[in-house]
Amino acid sequence: MKKLILGLVAATALYSAELNIYTFTVKMDYNEYSTDGAFLDGDSSNFGDLNGLGLKYTYNDHYLEAEISYGKSKYEGSTWGGDKLYLTKDNVSIINAEGGIYVNRLNLFVGYRFWNRGKSDYIGDYDEQYYWPFIGVGMRNIYPYLDGEISTRLAFQYAIKPKLDAELGSGTTLDLGTTVGFKFQMDGKYDLGKNFYLTGFYRYQVWHIQRSDVGYVTIDNTKYSVVEPESYTVNQYLSLGVLYKF
Numbered sequence: 001m002k003k004l005i006l007g008l009v010a011a012t013a014l015y016s017a018e019l020n021i022y023t024f025t026v027k028m029d030y031n032e033y034s035t036d037g038a039f040l041d042g043d044s045s046n047f048g049d050l051n052g053l054g055l056k057y058t059y060n061d062h063y064l065e066a067e068i069s070y071g072k073s074k075y076e077g078s079t080w081g082g083d084k085l086y087l088t089k090d091n092v093s094i095i096n097a098e099g100g101i102y103v104n105r106l107n108l109f110v111g112y113r114f115w116n117r118g119k120s121d122y123i124g125d126y127d128e129q130y131y132w133p134f135i136g137v138g139m140r141n142i143y144p145y146l147d148g149e150i151s152t153r154l155a156f157q158y159a160i161k162p163k164l165d166a167e168l169g170s171g172t173t174l175d176l177g178t179t180v181g182f183k184f185q186m187d188g189k190y191d192l193g194k195n196f197y198l199t200g201f202y203r204y205q206v207w208h209i210q211r212s213d214v215g216y217v218t219i220d221n222t223k224y225s226v227v228e229p230e231s232y233t234v235n236q237y238l239s240l241g242v243l244y245k246f
Contacts, residue, residue, distance in 0.1 A: 018058040020199055022241020026050040026069050026094065032231045035211070040229055041077025043089065043117060047238060049073065050092060054239065061102040069094045073118060087125065089118035094235075100136075107138040107155060113207075130209075132162035132179060148190035148197065157181030157207075164212065164228050169219035174228050177210025195245045203237035 028050060031042035052069025075087040093116045100109025110133065117128040138155025159179035166172050185203040192198055212228035 016060065016245065018056075018243055018245045020054075020056040020058075020241055020243040022054045022056075022199060022201075022239045024052050024054060024067070024069070024201075024237050024239035026052065026071075027236040028073060029234045030231060032229045034229060041075065043073040043075050043092075045071065045073040045092070047236075050094070052094070054241070062100070063102075064099045065097070067094075067096045075120065079124065085122070087120040087122050089120050089125075092116060092118035102140060105139050105141065107136075107140050107153065109136045109138070109155075110134070111136065111157070113159075127165075127167040129165045130162070130176070131165075132159040132176075134159045134181065136181075136183075138183070146190075148188065151187045151189075153183070153185045153187070155183045155185075157183065162209065166215075166217070166226065166228075168226065169217040169224070172215040172217045172226060174212040174215045174226070176212045176228060177230070179207065179209045181208075182206045189243065197243040197245065199239075199241045199243045201237070201239045203235075203239075205233075205235045205237070207233040207235075209233075 025047045026045065027047050028043060028045040030044070032040040034040055050069050050071035050073065052067055054065065054067040056063060056065040070091075070093045073089045073092045075085070075089050077085050079085050095114040096111065098109055098111035100107055112131075112133045114129065114131040117130070119125050119127050134157045136155050136157040138153055140151060140153045142149055142151045157180065159181070162176040162179040164174040164176055166174065183203065183205045185201055187201040188199065190198045209228070209231045211230045215226050217224055217226055
């Protein structure tokens, strides 16, 4: 009987699973630069402007996670004629999906990112969507604290064949340059009892996109060459959720 009880306890620990449902808000800072390093344009949002819902399922040391956020952002740039332009873009959305495994402290993962930059009411504005699958490697540390734990995670991400769809004129798809990401996240988990936990995290996500290849669009029967400049994205996340362990 003793061996049976120990076996059941071990099996429960081995096959334990967690489901975390959480809300979050994103502070976005995206900027594009010319080849000489001059600022061209950018999008930004404050906490509360771009909000979302996330779901993370963990089974033993494996996990699957998906997030979607939706809202608005502020655009700063210029018209084709060089005049300063300030706009509010609606229908901004970001989708993140990731699956991975932890081997002790080492974290290996794959994922997918999609960003719809949104569109304003300005007559010259147009939709842009950035998207790519990625692979990554990171390190995780866990620190027990009171009735819960705090964990930190630092990761490097590498995008595979990143693309940009620009719905300008006839439309075009651009092959973006080398795209890499860096992510730091601090998670907190507090035991509420009966297998429920209060969760929260702060995330600092950076994406660096190199200048794209040249593409072509047709506007009013005239063909134009277009290129996506180098850019940096710094997104900060704040989250609060509930986790159930079973």
